[in-house]
Amino acid sequence: MVRLDGVGLRYGSGPDVLQDLNFSLPQGSFRWLLGASGAGKTSLLRLLTLAVRPTAGQLRVLGVEVHTARRRDLPRLRRQIGMVFQDFRLLSHLSAFDNVALPLRLAGRPEGQVRVDVGEMLRWVGLSKREMARPAELSGGEQQRVAIARAVIGRPALLLADEPTGNLDDKQAARLMQLLAELNRLGTTVVVATHNASLVRRHPARALHLDDGRLREYAEGMYA
Amino acid sequence: MPSLRPRGSDDLGLRRALSDRLLPLLVASMVFLAAMALAGVIAAASLAQHWQGGAGALLTVQVPQPAAPGPSGVARAEAVAALLEHTRGIAARRLAADELAAVLKPWLGTDVGALSLDLPAVFEVRQLPGADTQHLAASLAPKLAQAAPDTLVERNSVWFDRLGVLARSLQASAALALLVVALVATALVAVATRAGLAARRDAIEIVYGLGATDRMIAGRFARRVTLLVFGGAMLGLLLAVPLLLGLATITAPFSPSLQQASQSADIFRTLPPLLWELLPVLPLTAAVIGWLTAQATVRAWLAGLP
Numbered sequence: 001m002v003r004l005d006g007v008g009l010r011y012g013s014g015p016d017v018l019q020d021l022n023f024s025l026p027q028g029s030f031r032w033l034l035g036a037s038g039a040g041k042t043s044l045l046r047l048l049t050l051a052v053r054p055t056a057g058q059l060r061v062l063g064v065e066v067h068t069a070r071r072r073d074l075p076r077l078r079r080q081i082g083m084v085f086q087d088f089r090l091l092s093h094l095s096a097f098d099n100v101a102l103p104l105r106l107a108g109r110p111e112g113q114v115r116v117d118v119g120e121m122l123r124w125v126g127l128s129k130r131e132m133a134r135p136a137e138l139s140g141g142e143q144q145r146v147a148i149a150r151a152v153i154g155r156p157a158l159l160l161a162d163e164p165t166g167n168l169d170d171k172q173a174a175r176l177m178q179l180l181a182e183l184n185r186l187g188t189t190v191v192v193a194t195h196n197a198s199l200v201r202r203h204p205a206r207a208l209h210l211d212d213g214r215l216r217e218y219a220e221g222m223y224a
Numbered sequence: 225m226p227s228l229r230p231r232g233s234d235d236l237g238l239r240r241a242l243s244d245r246l247l248p249l250l251v252a253s254m255v256f257l258a259a260m261a262l263a264g265v266i267a268a269a270s271l272a273q274h275w276q277g278g279a280g281a282l283l284t285v286q287v288p289q290p291a292a293p294g295p296s297g298v299a300r301a302e303a304v305a306a307l308l309e310h311t312r313g314i315a316a317r318r319l320a321a322d323e324l325a326a327v328l329k330p331w332l333g334t335d336v337g338a339l340s341l342d343l344p345a346v347f348e349v350r351q352l353p354g355a356d357t358q359h360l361a362a363s364l365a366p367k368l369a370q371a372a373p374d375t376l377v378e379r380n381s382v383w384f385d386r387l388g389v390l391a392r393s394l395q396a397s398a399a400l401a402l403l404v405v406a407l408v409a410t411a412l413v414a415v416a417t418r419a420g421l422a423a424r425r426d427a428i429e430i431v432y433g434l435g436a437t438d439r440m441i442a443g444r445f446a447r448r449v450t451l452l453v454f455g456g457a458m459l460g461l462l463l464a465v466p467l468l469l470g471l472a473t474i475t476a477p478f479s480p481s482l483q484q485a486s487q488s489a490d491i492f493r494t495l496p497p498l499l500w501e502l503l504p505v506l507p508l509t510a511a512v513i514g515w516l517t518a519q520a521t522v523r524a525w526l527a528g529l530p
Contacts, residue, residue, distance in 0.1 A: 051433055053530050072438070074530070079435035089430050093237035106435045150434075 001027040001062065001189050002048065002158065008056030009043055017043045018213045030184045032200050033193035035210035041193040044210065045160050048191065049083045050074055062157055079107055082156035084164045088147040090135040096122065096146045097131040103154040121149045140167040148176060152183060159183060161192045165199060177203055238448040241423040247416045248456030254409040255460030255506050261405060263468050264398030266499050272391030283349040283361055285368065286376040290345035300372035301345035307371045308347060311364065319346045409510060413517040417449060421525050432529055442522040446515045453514030457507035469494055
């Protein structure tokens with residue numbers, strides 16, 4: 001599913017932000033991604049979403065060697081990856097509905113099917129009455145729910161989330177974890193970066209712990 | 225091809241990023257100038273053709289004492305006429321007495337016949353289309369001297385050659401202006417597209433990250449740019465046509481065919497038909513330039529993404 005062999009990353013001529021990462025994520029696995037701010041969690045997620053390519057080592061995602069793949073082969077791969085960004089990254093000129101519909105429309109789904117699926121997803125995240133609202137008209141929590149809906153609506157094979165519960169109340173956070181667990185049970189590989197220790201304790205799973213760009217521990221069932 | 229939103233919608237927010245004011249106005253100016261340059265190319269070509277083909281004799285041959293017998297025994301004028309008739313690439317015509325009288329009227333008055341002058345026979349020699357007559361005067365002079373000694377040959381084409389060079393220079397200048405306008409229009413579209421890319425960078429990166437292809441994103445930009453460019457080009461053309469009609473009316477006296485057309489009731493016939501055929505090509509060419517430039521600019525920019 002995902003495999004990193006000696007992967008490193010640096011931006012331009014700056015210092016290495018990730019160094020010598022070696023691990024794999026089997027299909028259907030769940031991992032917490034832990035570490036202090038600046039440890040490299042977001043950079044690792046950017047690598048896994050193909051927003052950057054490794055500057056060292058070999059990265060294999062969903063059967064594709066990312067470090068050597070041609071640019072034109074990557075869009076198809078990106079459509080199989082869902083990502084919930086810490087800053088939501090919604091399109092400000094589109095409604096909540098159209099933001100959530102983006103992955104389906106990119107995948108060429110029929111418009112009738114898009115309407116049904118997006119309506120259902122927005123109901124699930126509690127935004128059915130806000131579907132025509134633009135991001136600027138939504139609260140932080142509502143925007144996060146739109147971002148989550150957009151990330152999962154295409155049933156991605158690999159789902160990555162960067163602090164997905166940061167703007168959610170406990171009830172919404174619990175519902176989100178329920179959704180992630182359900183997707184994981186259906187075969188989606190899930191990686192969630194978080195600082196929320198209590199969330200990790202409530203949902204024990206193996207954890208990747210980054211420290212200064214290096215993988216320090218490969219812990220299971222505990223918040224390190 | 226999959227789309228980001230249903231057809232016709234503004235997927236990337238390009239309506240704000242690529243304003244429908246500045247770019248169309250700039251393109252309208254370019255097409256206005258292009259229309260003027262195109263009219264210049266056609267007008268210069270028409271002038272060159274007019275000057276070269278119909279503006280008068282290549283040579284004027286004057287035969288003194290035309291009725292006197294020449295070395296061959298026949299009248300000198302007839303000997304010259306026979307010689308000219310058998311010379312390839314030219315058509316010669318002897319001026320009639322009244323034509324000659326009209327030519328001499330400024331010097332000799334109205335009643336030339338009453339003066340009992342032995343006027344020379346004057347032949348007007350024209351070049352036939354496609355004939356090479358560059359050295360005609362030089363080769364003809366000794367033969368004429370043999371047929372009718374003291375015959376004068378005047379080469380008029382020197383002026384027409386100069387006018388031809390002038391017309392070709394005008395034509396080349398107008399064509400160069402057309403090329404410069406096309407290049408400036410290309411640069412304008414490229415700059416506007418890059419400004420649009422900078423304004424929508426975040427949106428592009430988001431949809432790119434979700435799996436949008438280069439073709440999809442470049443297509444969205446190209447569609448918007450083409451629409452704006454075509455609209456601006458039509459505006460420029462609409463502004464140029466009345467001015468061209470006005471200019472054609474003013475310059476009609478210099479071109480017999482246009483003068484004839486300008487006297488007809490249909491004002492649109494004042495412009496040459498070729499110009500009417502080529503003017504609609506300008507907005508289409510502008511649209512193609514816009515589409516290609518936007519595609520190339522966006523794809524080059526996207527190539528910098530992973």
